[in-house]
């Protein structure tokens with residue numbers, strides 16, 4: 001079973017510059033190979049294969065102009081071409097066309113396919129040497145598949161992909177189903193009545209605004225501006241990591257305890273597009289939808305569902321997406337559908353039978369039932 005471990009690296013100044021050289025070299029061969037492949041195809045209809053591109057790197061190193069590529073580990077360069085090739089395969093399967101890598105992208109990385117060693121809180125990277133690191137636990141054992149070294153906001157990390165030799169995760173034995181409603185006022189409500197409050201980021205977001213303000217006050221080209229910029233980037237990264245961590249934990253909690261997890265098929269992207277409407281037909285409730293969109297982006301429901309699906313299936317469970325229509329207006333007890341059932345954001349009172357519930361919990365129960373009865377399931381995956 002593949003397992004990823006992320007650790008913080010503390011390279012010396014000298015090591016930083018070797019990593020920087022390798023990042024430049026890897027990006028260079030990536031872009032050059034991509035350009036060649038594009039050119040050969042559009043101009044002559046020739047497809048240049050991965051191995052031909054990898055062989056070309058050797059020739060490039062022998063040329064005076066590109067001899068600087070020798071500063072990089074040769075496998076890092078080969079891997080860069082492999083990754084470009086993978087981006088191409090992804091494109092053939094319907095993904096976007098591979099993009100050129102920009103020098104100005106906030107996160108830069110290189111990948112080692114082999115020959116990386118780990119020893120008491122140190123990691124050996126070819127060409128760079130032994131680098132100090134934090135976060136390496138003793139249970140990090142197994143065969144190293146790849147190590148991705150990244151630099152973002154002047155922080156260095158290594159993402160280590162390991163094969164731990166264990167074949168499966170403990171199977172979740174529960175056959176109980178749960179529905180999860182992702183709402184606006186709450187992060188998530190489930191059909192068991194569980195309500196999970198959003199991650200409180202007020203302090204972090206205030207700090208982010210402060211950092212942005214500080215940056216805007218520094219004069220262009222100054223050293224202090226560079227410092228302020230790096231502080232702002234660090235804060236952005238911190239918030240993104242807190243969100244990711246939160247969603248990982250939340251999805252794991254459901255995956256470990258529930259055999260069947262049902263969510264709405266939100267088609268989040270389409271919702272985002274339709275909010276503004278067209279010129280002739282301005283969207284209804286634009287303001288309300290924009291608020292909802294902001295909230296969706298903030299909580300990253302897309303990522304949450306992805307993590308959830310992956311974790312549920314890895315434990316032998318079933319993950320079901322159902323049609324979201326009227327889930328919030330339907331009474332879970334008698335089935336009566338009415339807009340008036342929902343009094344306020346959080347209160348549900350059925351006009352027909354008088355059933356009262358938290359609105360999001362009522363919706364979560366409808367979602368669960370649609371998943372179990374299957375009639376409304378629009379998409380499902382199972383192990």
Ligand SMILES: [Zn+2]
Pocket residue numbers: 331332333334335336350351352353354355
């Ligand atoms: Zn009712």
